[in-house]
Amino acid sequence: MNSLEHAHHEMVLKLAKPGADIIASMTPENAHLWHMASALMAEAGELFDAVKKKVIYNKGEIDIANCIEELGDMEFYMAGVRSGLGITRASTLHSNIEKLLKGKNARYASGTYSDKAAQDRADKA
Numbered sequence: 001m002n003s004l005e006h007a008h009h010e011m012v013l014k015l016a017k018p019g020a021d022i023i024a025s026m027t028p029e030n031a032h033l034w035h036m037a038s039a040l041m042a043e044a045g046e047l048f049d050a051v052k053k054k055v056i057y058n059k060g061e062i063d064i065a066n067c068i069e070e071l072g073d074m075e076f077y078m079a080g081v082r083s084g085l086g087i088t089r090a091s092t093l094h095s096n097i098e099k100l101l102k103g104k105n106a107r108y109a110s111g112t113y114s115d116k117a118a119q120d121r122a123d124k125a
Contacts, residue, residue: 036080043073
């Protein structure tokens, strides 16, 4: 290991929260939320892989049944995350519409996509 790798390794050891501390502070509610959020990312990766095979590797038609399965799994885990946070699907959809179309700083206030609006991200101003 060279000096840069060693310095980085030491930094990680000093800054990463110890697993024992994470376990000691874990509640059943947080364990549920962690499970739902981490599984959601895994399912998103599986969906991405199916799309990548079609778009990048030109492997013929996309496996729609698999995509439906992965999207369904994502819906399951998104519902679990929302439940763990005490929020509703309706509130997340409303928030997204406000951010993109209707809010004070809506990203696409014109109601149509543009590269400029996507780059300017008025909702983040």
